[in-house]
Amino acid sequence: MTAGLAARVERRTPAGRDRTVDALRAVSTAGVVAGHWLVSAVVSDPSDPSRLHGESPLSSAPYLAPASWLLQTLGPFFFAAGYAAMRSRGRTRARRLLRPVLAFAAVWVSAFAVLAAVGAPQSTRHVVGSLVTHPLWFLLAYLALSALTPVLRPLVARAGPWAAAPPLALVALTDALRGSDVPAWWVLVMVPVGWSVPYLLGMALAQGRLPRGAGLPLLAAGVTGGAALVLWFGYPASAVGVPGDRFSNLDPPSLFAMALASAQLGLYLLVRPWLAGVLRRPAAWAPVALLNLAAMTVFLWHQTALLLVTFAALPAGRPRGLLDPPDGTWPLARLLWLPAFAAALAALTAVFHRFEAIRREPLPGGRDDPQRVRQ
Structure with a gap:
């Protein structure tokens, strides 16, 4: 997050906005996304890799509750x-x-x-x-x-x-x-x-x-x-x-x-x-504001991001933490895949965020003025 982008977001934020509610919404969105990524195990059949089914690591690891x-x-x-x-x-x-x-x-x-x-x-x-x-x-x-x-x-x-x-x-x-x-x-x-x-x-x-x-x-x-x-x-x-x-x-x-x-x-x-x-600090507020602007897009497409990475890995067999049964050290291996999921989600958000924006304007940081941050 650059200082210039953070300053632009700060200037476009209404003075009376309750930023703590936006932070709560951002944390909620991030929690739902991370939670689904960590418990949504897609397992392939060793005899037929195209045959997939879902499992939950919580079934074999109740200590993760x-x-x-x-x-x-x-x-x-x-x-x-x-x-x-x-x-x-x-x-x-x-x-x-x-x-x-x-x-x-x-x-x-x-x-x-x-x-x-x-x-x-x-x-x-x-x-x-x-x-x-x-x-x-x-x-x-x-x-x-x-x-x-x-x-x-x-x-x-x-x-x-x-x-x-x-x-x-x-x-x-x-x-x-x-x-x-x-x-x-x-x-x-x-x-x-x-x-x-x-x-x-x-x-x-x-x-x-x-x-x-x-x-x-x-x-x-x-x-x-x-x-x-x-x-x-x-x-x-x-x-x-x-x-x-x-x-x-x-x-x-x-x-x-x-x-x-x-x-x-x-x-x-x-x-x-x-x-x-x-949150009065621009560097702390800017990521919260930007996530809120794209919150619905992020929510809608986060499982698609997981599936894109999962399907892309099918030729590699059953990588640990992806396409294998969620037992043993699977939760730790799954953490290593989160950056790949996040990168796929970022790409999907860049493509589909235009449908969430009320006005056809870019996110803060573009050549034109950014749209106002709304509650």
């Missing part, structure tokens, strides 16, 4: 989304979402047609489809909550952070019903209901109803509640779904997912004043 607590950052993401919903126009948010999604869909519909035409094995098409489409479920939750923002706004104005209590109670009820014959529609509905808890807290912060003093209670409740759920009530320790677990803490979001979000957001509120000071 604490890493999922750091990398499962959906609570902070929806918190930042709730904050932004209070300070931006719904039409602008929908436009920034729709264009990159349509571009992504156009590319992948064609790619799936090619895979079918060349006779790719069913298991290969299944794992590719799962990796590409499964992360997109959050878009539906985000759209639902965005559409409900006009209804939620007066509730938060009256109740402040306590507006999150009713959906939290529904999450607890759903957990109590796990294992029984819960209708599929209820599970689908509970995805946006569950993530409305941090979303409403973000709205409360935007309205000045969530003070820094709430940080310590949220952190303490999240840590103690999460520990109790795992140790005494049999909740899976992993913050993401693991084959073989009794259930997934994300399908739909469980009380453990809410406890994790509470701890993460409590920590954020505690460090927010210090973080605001750090």
Whole structure:
């Protein structure tokens, strides 16, 4: 990050912008991307390298569950989304979402047609489809909550952070019903209901109803509640779904997912004043601002980057950390592939970011003036 680029980003940033929320969104995006790259093992069949299937390193290495607590950052993401919903126009948010999604869909519909035409094995098409489409479920939750923002706004104005209590109670009820014959529609509905808890807290912060003093209670409740759920009530320790677990803490979001979000957001509120000071430095702020400008593009294409590197490595057999079973030292070997994934993602972002930008302007640092950094 050059000093000149950082200075240009600084000049284009509105004076009243809360940079700490942008940092929280950037950390959330990076956490989701890194988490998917580290747990999405694509394994090839030794007798038929074109036949791929998916596995999770968490299945054979449960001691890695604490890493999922750091990398499962959906609570902070929806918190930042709730904050932004209070300070931006719904039409602008929908436009920034729709264009990159349509571009992504156009590319992948064609790619799936090619895979079918060349006779790719069913298991290969299944794992590719799962990796590409499964992360997109959050878009539906985000759209639902965005559409409900006009209804939620007066509730938060009256109740402040306590507006999150009713959906939290529904999450607890759903957990109590796990294992029984819960209708599929209820599970689908509970995805946006569950993530409305941090979303409403973000709205409360935007309205000045969530003070820094709430940080310590949220952190303490999240840590103690999460520990109790795992140790005494049999909740899976992993913050993401693991084959073989009794259930997934994300399908739909469980009380453990809410406890994790509470701890993460409590920590954020505690460090927010210090973080605001750090982000006043142009060199610290510029990477946060640039990632936020391309956040949707990065999210949509990060698993495509993983697949591009994976398919490119097929002629090499089964390199350690890529295309081999995720056991033993696989997690350490996987770390060595992250720069390759990141390089592929950077190339994809350079190509497809134009669909996310509201105005057809380059990112800061080009010959023309950069677009303003938006909330």
